[in-house]
Amino acid sequence: MTSLPDDPTRLIREDDRDTAVQRLQEAYAEGHISHEELDERLHRSLTARTHGELVSALASLPEQKAATTSTIAAASGRIQRRGVWRVPRILKVESAFGSVHLDLSRAVIEHPVVDIELQLGTGKAKITVPRDAVVDTEDLHTGWKALLYKTRSHPRPGGPRIRISGTMGFGRLKIRHARR
Template identity: 80%
Template sequence: MTSLPENPPSLISEDDRDTAVQRLQEAYAEGHISHEEMDEGLDQVLTAKTHSELVSVLASLPELPEGNAGTTSTIAAAGGRIQRRGAWRVPRTLKVESAFGRVRLDLSRAVFEHPVIDIELQLGTGNAKITVPRDAIVDVEGLHTGWKDSRYKTRRRSRPGGPRIRISGTMGFGRLKIRHARR
């Protein structure tokens, strides 16, 4: 008969793994690690089974400044419109939740305090339109659409230094339209 160790290593959850992947991607986007270091770290994170394995991967990354840790905001409405425009402060992670109604986010004059912004959409029905700054880099790979596909045409030329906007989440019966601001 074998006995179990007194303190078995704690297994990680998918949320822990996702957070570690996000930290590695942020460190790469902010220039703290090279592409090779990110690839190696992602491989280690995706195969890690315990918290100690995750800690060893993330130990070499710079600490998050106090003001940047966990800046998440949620905009939610059961029905009706969700709209943001003008000079509004964009959090590091913006969650937009709407069962019915349309969403309009105009980021063209928004204030960005972070080089990478995550927008997580959880929309039932209704269309969404997002206007991004002219020099923004947009990633929609994490977005799942049910009924209609999203419309986004990447810019041929963009100046370096713009924010990176990652759009993820789920859209049920609406269409997402993303466009770059003209000015």
């Protein structure tokens, strides 16, 4: 979270706070901060209102490294990732029945290219990508319903390339760019 180029006056959401608490607990467990420092930083994180206050509570923590490949799987129910989370280089999503919602608009994307491999049976899927992302769906196979995605007419340079591949069974995939 300390590496996010975000507006420090932006109000935080609960998932931002949860991510900060998790980072602090991991730093304590790995011996990077003392028990007293953990208590003080947790208090600052739990009472923070803006992104800048939250970032200051995480200052000097070692950077987290995203895993190269990660798999999210569920037989049924909902798979959801949103808020501030680290996107691995390859993200595999598997769901037989249920819905999938991946929001990458506020995620930490450390790789210039991210591959999202979908293996979905029934149900809907929605992926929100950053404003400046370039999306490639060439290797995506849809079965029942067509993909809903409107490519950007003038993509901004420097954004990540999101390659979406895999198989959609009877569901529909909707991809949209974040508004901000």
